[in-house]
Amino acid sequence: MSINPAWYLSLSVVLFAIGALGVLVRRNVLIMFMCVELMLNASNLAFVTFARTLHDIGGQVLVFFVLVVAAAEVVVGLGIVVAIFRRRASANADDLHLMKG
Amino acid sequence: MSALLGVLVTSTRPTLPDVGVFAVAAAIVLAGAIGVVVARNPVHSALMLVMTLFGVAVLFVLQQANFLAAVQVIVYAGAIVVLFLFVIMFLGVDREEDVAKEPLRGQRPLAVALVLLGTTGLLLLGQVSKWTTGQPRAAGPDTGAPNVNLIGKSLYTTYLFPFEATSALLIIAVVGAVVLARRPPAATSSGAVAEADADPGETGPDPVAAVDGEPPVATGVADDRATAATAEGAAGVAGGSPPPAGAEEREVDA
Numbered sequence: 527m528s529i530n531p532a533w534y535l536s537l538s539v540v541l542f543a544i545g546a547l548g549v550l551v552r553r554n555v556l557i558m559f560m561c562v563e564l565m566l567n568a569s570n571l572a573f574v575t576f577a578r579t580l581h582d583i584g585g586q587v588l589v590f591f592v593l594v595v596a597a598a599e600v601v602v603g604l605g606i607v608v609a610i611f612r613r614r615a616s617a618n619a620d621d622l623h624l625m626k627g
Numbered sequence: 628m629s630a631l632l633g634v635l636v637t638s639t640r641p642t643l644p645d646v647g648v649f650a651v652a653a654a655i656v657l658a659g660a661i662g663v664v665v666a667r668n669p670v671h672s673a674l675m676l677v678m679t680l681f682g683v684a685v686l687f688v689l690q691q692a693n694f695l696a697a698v699q700v701i702v703y704a705g706a707i708v709v710l711f712l713f714v715i716m717f718l719g720v721d722r723e724e725d726v727a728k729e730p731l732r733g734q735r736p737l738a739v740a741l742v743l744l745g746t747t748g749l750l751l752l753g754q755v756s757k758w759t760t761g762q763p764r765a766a767g768p769d770t771g772a773p774n775v776n777l778i779g780k781s782l783y784t785t786y787l788f789p790f791e792a793t794s795a796l797l798i799i800a801v802v803g804a805v806v807l808a809r810r811p812p813a814a815t816s817s818g819a820v821a822e823a824d825a826d827p828g829e830t831g832p833d834p835v836a837a838v839d840g841e842p843p844v845a846t847g848v849a850d851d852r853a854t855a856a857t858a859e860g861a862a863g864v865a866g867g868s869p870p871p872a873g874a875e876e877r878e879v880d881a
Contacts, residue, residue, distance in 0.1 A: 531758060534690070535753060539746060543745065544661060546742050546745075550738035556672075557669055561663060561664060563676060563703070563707065564663060567679065571683055574690050574692045578691065584785070586692055587778055587782055589692075589695050590782065591786075591789060593698060595796065598797055598799075600710055600711070601710070604804075605803065605806075608714060612810075
């Protein structure tokens, strides 16, 4: 038989934590985006695990949607990064403090 | 280990190849994820992300989600990471980041502490209670039907409306990306346009004015660099000083 789902879910938790840590700690906008992708992958892994555990294909369909949303998010996010970079030549999130009081 | 295994009511013990594949894939996933966060160079981060995505795809295969594994490799590693790499190289930001600089004092230790707290809390919660509750459904990946058939049927019956909404989302994303990435047309922003119109006039037909006034010289130097950012910056810099230059030009013309 296959691996206990608890292992997959633990791995998913750790992967999500690493992604969240990256978003909070790093300053490069592109790397922050990649860390968001890590978190989305962690959720995907959890979805597939639940789909297998509960014998419900809905989890896998949801992963499909997450993939599409991730692709759209990356496209728009990188468009914003390019637009910002055109205005100020830096990909550092700390330089974007124009609205700071 | 025994506690972890006792958490869920699952069937028999896993076989050795399964455990081995899971261990290797999990190690790859975690190493890649840590690499994404730790790497200084964004290109290295992107390559580490590919590693993680492949590991997750292996874990998908291990859970009989073959179609999703293929989509994961094609969409994520094939499209999204390539898009990342394209933007990194397009912008030329593949230089190292100064991690030591910390504008918000104490933000990083606080973030690490919060994430560690949340992770341990979640893992402990999984230990003391069940990870999953609810009754397994009859129809699922284990019924023997191919994975793709089940997903397709579910996608076009149960999840038809979200599926259509997804298509709308993709269209909106494409349009949004085009709008965002398009260079702003020169006619909309008035100040920058006047400057852009004035520039050739100053440097071209009337060299005397350009030499006499200091600001036009500055813009001419800046214009030599063809990058969009510097061009816009030069327009912004010159924006403060053009009235004297323009006035001078008009005087010479008169």
